[in-house]
Amino acid sequence: MNDSPVRVGLLGCGTVGSALISLLQRQHDAIAARTGLDIAVTRVAVRDLSRPRDPGLPAEAFTDDPAAVVADPDIDLVVEVMGGIEPAGALVQAALAAGRPVITANKALLAEHGAELFALADRAGVDLLFEAAVAGGIPFIRPLRESLLGEPVRRVMGIMNGTTNYILTRMTEAGADYAEALAEAQALGFAEADPTADVGGFDAGAKIAIVASIAFGCEITASMVDVEGITAISADDIAFASRSGHVIKLLAVAERVETSSGPQVSAAVHPVLVPVHHPLASVRESFNAVFVEGDAVGELMFYGRGAGGDPTASAVLGDLIDAAVNLRRGAHASIGALAPARLRPAADAASAQYLSLVAVDRPGVLAAIASVLGDNGISIASMSQSGPDSELGGGLAEDEARIDLITHRTGRRQLDATLAALRSLDAVRRVGSVVRVLSDEDDDV
Amino acid sequence: MNDSPVRVGLLGCGTVGSALISLLQRQHDAIAARTGLDIAVTRVAVRDLSRPRDPGLPAEAFTDDPAAVVADPDIDLVVEVMGGIEPAGALVQAALAAGRPVITANKALLAEHGAELFALADRAGVDLLFEAAVAGGIPFIRPLRESLLGEPVRRVMGIMNGTTNYILTRMTEAGADYAEALAEAQALGFAEADPTADVGGFDAGAKIAIVASIAFGCEITASMVDVEGITAISADDIAFASRSGHVIKLLAVAERVETSSGPQVSAAVHPVLVPVHHPLASVRESFNAVFVEGDAVGELMFYGRGAGGDPTASAVLGDLIDAAVNLRRGAHASIGALAPARLRPAADAASAQYLSLVAVDRPGVLAAIASVLGDNGISIASMSQSGPDSELGGGLAEDEARIDLITHRTGRRQLDATLAALRSLDAVRRVGSVVRVLSDEDDDV
Numbered sequence: 001m002n003d004s005p006v007r008v009g010l011l012g013c014g015t016v017g018s019a020l021i022s023l024l025q026r027q028h029d030a031i032a033a034r035t036g037l038d039i040a041v042t043r044v045a046v047r048d049l050s051r052p053r054d055p056g057l058p059a060e061a062f063t064d065d066p067a068a069v070v071a072d073p074d075i076d077l078v079v080e081v082m083g084g085i086e087p088a089g090a091l092v093q094a095a096l097a098a099g100r101p102v103i104t105a106n107k108a109l110l111a112e113h114g115a116e117l118f119a120l121a122d123r124a125g126v127d128l129l130f131e132a133a134v135a136g137g138i139p140f141i142r143p144l145r146e147s148l149l150g151e152p153v154r155r156v157m158g159i160m161n162g163t164t165n166y167i168l169t170r171m172t173e174a175g176a177d178y179a180e181a182l183a184e185a186q187a188l189g190f191a192e193a194d195p196t197a198d199v200g201g202f203d204a205g206a207k208i209a210i211v212a213s214i215a216f217g218c219e220i221t222a223s224m225v226d227v228e229g230i231t232a233i234s235a236d237d238i239a240f241a242s243r244s245g246h247v248i249k250l251l252a253v254a255e256r257v258e259t260s261s262g263p264q265v266s267a268a269v270h271p272v273l274v275p276v277h278h279p280l281a282s283v284r285e286s287f288n289a290v291f292v293e294g295d296a297v298g299e300l301m302f303y304g305r306g307a308g309g310d311p312t313a314s315a316v317l318g319d320l321i322d323a324a325v326n327l328r329r330g331a332h333a334s335i336g337a338l339a340p341a342r343l344r345p346a347a348d349a350a351s352a353q354y355l356s357l358v359a360v361d362r363p364g365v366l367a368a369i370a371s372v373l374g375d376n377g378i379s380i381a382s383m384s385q386s387g388p389d390s391e392l393g394g395g396l397a398e399d400e401a402r403i404d405l406i407t408h409r410t411g412r413r414q415l416d417a418t419l420a421a422l423r424s425l426d427a428v429r430r431v432g433s434v435v436r437v438l439s440d441e442d443d444d445v
Numbered sequence: 446m447n448d449s450p451v452r453v454g455l456l457g458c459g460t461v462g463s464a465l466i467s468l469l470q471r472q473h474d475a476i477a478a479r480t481g482l483d484i485a486v487t488r489v490a491v492r493d494l495s496r497p498r499d500p501g502l503p504a505e506a507f508t509d510d511p512a513a514v515v516a517d518p519d520i521d522l523v524v525e526v527m528g529g530i531e532p533a534g535a536l537v538q539a540a541l542a543a544g545r546p547v548i549t550a551n552k553a554l555l556a557e558h559g560a561e562l563f564a565l566a567d568r569a570g571v572d573l574l575f576e577a578a579v580a581g582g583i584p585f586i587r588p589l590r591e592s593l594l595g596e597p598v599r600r601v602m603g604i605m606n607g608t609t610n611y612i613l614t615r616m617t618e619a620g621a622d623y624a625e626a627l628a629e630a631q632a633l634g635f636a637e638a639d640p641t642a643d644v645g646g647f648d649a650g651a652k653i654a655i656v657a658s659i660a661f662g663c664e665i666t667a668s669m670v671d672v673e674g675i676t677a678i679s680a681d682d683i684a685f686a687s688r689s690g691h692v693i694k695l696l697a698v699a700e701r702v703e704t705s706s707g708p709q710v711s712a713a714v715h716p717v718l719v720p721v722h723h724p725l726a727s728v729r730e731s732f733n734a735v736f737v738e739g740d741a742v743g744e745l746m747f748y749g750r751g752a753g754g755d756p757t758a759s760a761v762l763g764d765l766i767d768a769a770v771n772l773r774r775g776a777h778a779s780i781g782a783l784a785p786a787r788l789r790p791a792a793d794a795a796s797a798q799y800l801s802l803v804a805v806d807r808p809g810v811l812a813a814i815a816s817v818l819g820d821n822g823i824s825i826a827s828m829s830q831s832g833p834d835s836e837l838g839g840g841l842a843e844d845e846a847r848i849d850l851i852t853h854r855t856g857r858r859q860l861d862a863t864l865a866a867l868r869s870l871d872a873v874r875r876v877g878s879v880v881r882v883l884s885d886e887d888d889d890v
Contacts, residue, residue: 024595027596031595033662034662034780035594137742137745142587142588146766147584147763148759148763149476149767150472150759151759279748282727283724296582296758296759296762297750298750300582300749302745303744304745305743308743310743311741314593314595314596317595317596318594318595319592321591336478
């Protein structure tokens with residue numbers, strides 16, 4: 001122990017905050033032995049002072065005034081785990097402006113105001129670290145911002161929401177339909193009573209905005225992310241995916257594409273048919289994983305717990321130690337200035353696609369559908385037809401057939417024109433799911 | 446660009462060195478935009494000056510005297526990718542002693558002399574970074590030494606050798622026997638003409654020595670690692686593993702165990718039956734992966750390319766940028782002093798085990814074998830018998846049966862006593878494979 005204590009002010013003491021206090025107490029001596037630092041939480045801002053708290057900290061450490069913690073001259077570092085954009089944003093800003101390093105787990109805040117907060121931290125010469133904001137306990141942000149800083153990263157895609165991965169896993173492995181799997185996830189506490197942020201893809205959208213900003217060095221906010229959730233995925237889609245050697249995953253995808261006018265980036269969240277042999281396919285239940293493709297490094301995957309008090313506290317603790325070490329050295333990490341993003345227009349996106357249609361079952365229908373695709377320059381990788389009595393025939397009338405097809409790589413414009421043409425065919429009763437397929441052809445992006 | 450160039454001296458210009466030169470040239474401007482640093486390789490030590498070199502560097506940048514590169518006052522940083530313990534060790538030592546940061550990919554050197562080199566770097570106040578020495582392109586060392594510094598890590602286990610993973614994958618998926626799979630790996634360039642370092646487990650042993658040292662903060666050298674390779678794994682073992690819901694992987698395992706006299710650590714390399722649903726089971730072909738278990742973070746896995754010029758150069762480049770940034774700030778990273786290791790005696794190890802025996806096929810034999818296990822306090826999880834005409838019966842005489850069994854968690858001493866007792870049974874012709882089984886009971890370690 002070569003120094004005075006590093007005193008941490010904690011904003012928020014829910015699941016993550018209290019897990020952090022316990023973990024830091026348990027590991028205090030081990031951390032001191034490795035770093036020479038005596039790190040301790042000395043002040044904690046809570047919403048409700050009357051709630052009983054874990055022992056280990058004196059009652060006077062707690063306050064219900066987070067601004068007082070940030071302003072306290074006896075605090076060296078601030079950890080923000082209260083969540084939400086305000087008042088967390090103003091508190092983080094005040095701490096940085098006062099020259100205090102900040103560790104935050106707040107994805108919503110960074111996805112909205114990351115660029116200005118990173119710039120503020122750089123001007124103040126202090127750390128703003130946020131490992132826990134993306135993929136919970138998985139140490140992914142540090143490798144991305146440091147180890148891969150020189151890597152030509154082409155694509156980062158991840159299972160960044162545990163709730164939806166749990167629901168899709170149950171649909172795949174237990175044959176549950178969406179409503180059953182959601183109810184089960186809610187009963188187990190994996191999904192909120194109002195599950196919109198998860199199942200609508202918005203939680204993953206905030207995370208991929210942050211990841212895309214770091215990976216490509218430009219400012220991408222949550223509102224720039226194309227978001228589609230899993231609410232429209234049916235048991236039949238899951239069954240078809242399985243029969244064709246895929247599983248359906250909700251992927252958050254950030255891509256960088258070279259165009260004739262320079263590089264463009266995109267960020268999106270959508271369900272994807274993932275080939276069963278792909279490493280992301282074996283990420284089950286509420287686990288998260290992030291898959292990185294770079295020209296030099298090839299393929300990487302980072303796998304672990306995306307949420308939960310202890311895993312998130314582990315990520316916060318790693319950042320906290322790093323910030324404490326930097327503080328004592330007078331150093332700080334920087335992700336550099338974020339340039340304005342040059343977004344790829346959504347209409348320029350291209351990928352293999354899975355389509356399902358319900359059509360009248362009469363001779364020539366398959367040919368008519370195939371010829372619409374051909375006329376629009378879309379090449380078909382596989383096509384299958386199921387009658388009302390077959391495994392995939394749920395909900396079909398006696399005279400109907402379900403047609404599932406997977407295309408080769410197709411541009412969004414072609415696809416939209418094709419869908420319109422298919423809908424106008426007399427024999428097509430409805431177009432069902434339209435889901436991206438992850439395929440080797442993606443390497444052409 | 447806020448500064449003079451960071452000039453890199455490169456020791457070794459084989460696959461990794463030349464990939465690094467190309468990658469750095471390609472990414473030079475992107476790195477400058479993100480960090481403000483102008484990083485360039487300016488001197489290169491090669492073995493043979495007469496070999497033609499990639500363009501992009503002037504001929505006078507090359508020398509066949511590596512000591513001259515290390516001693517050059519115009520060099521700011523040294524990258525060592527020549528491999529081997531000497532002369533690489535003396536060169537790294539000279540560079541550190543002269544106050545130059547070193548990035549090395551040299552697992553053999555660090556597994557033997559890591560502790561003294563880390564201490565030397567700390568005394569000199571410079572970086573000694575080595576991401577590329579373990580698991581090639583996978584950014585694992587940085588998360589382990591920084592993100593997980595405060596995490597109570599219980600176990601790190603990995604597929605750290607691509608050659609053996611390729612061989613085992615071919616044996617599993619194509620039904621090849623060991624000799625066929627090795628020959629195939631050699632034909633494809635995945636295995637050396639003398640494959641001992643890989644198939645004997647020694648390459649993975651050096652890597653797990655480094656990982657265990659970082660994970661547990663104590664000095665573990667390659668000679669302290671219990672090493673067993675894959676040469677005794679038969680096609681029948683693979684077939685039995687598959688039938689029982691496992692795949693066989695060569696795992697390098699570092700564990701920390703609490704005992705009544707304090708924590709003990711162990712490091713070993715051995716074949717392991719891994720349950721098919723375990724994330725390590727889906728790591729195929731020449732890919733590597735490292736799986737971490739910690740009390741707070743739960744389970745993590747890092748997956749990617751463990752070897753190859755470009756992935757390894759990617760890992761070196763990440764370290765190089767980090768060291769350059771630190772150099773300009775006057776900072777450096779430290780893993781702290783390594784304490785002497787308190788090794789767990791091999792006889793105290795415990796795990797579930799797979800055993801295969803060949804016995805005379807007569808009534809009562811199974812009962813006799815089961816009772817030897819029972820007498821030694823070993824509980825049997827599953828047991829099966831195969832005759833000479835069955836799938837697993839290869840090599841059996843007409844009067845013989847193969848008996849495969851999986852035990853519950855068993856101490857090494859019990860197991861050794863049991864094996865001796867089994868060998869002394871008249872009816873047992875031979876004891877075949879004895880392979881560790883990864884099971885949930887491992888959590889008791």
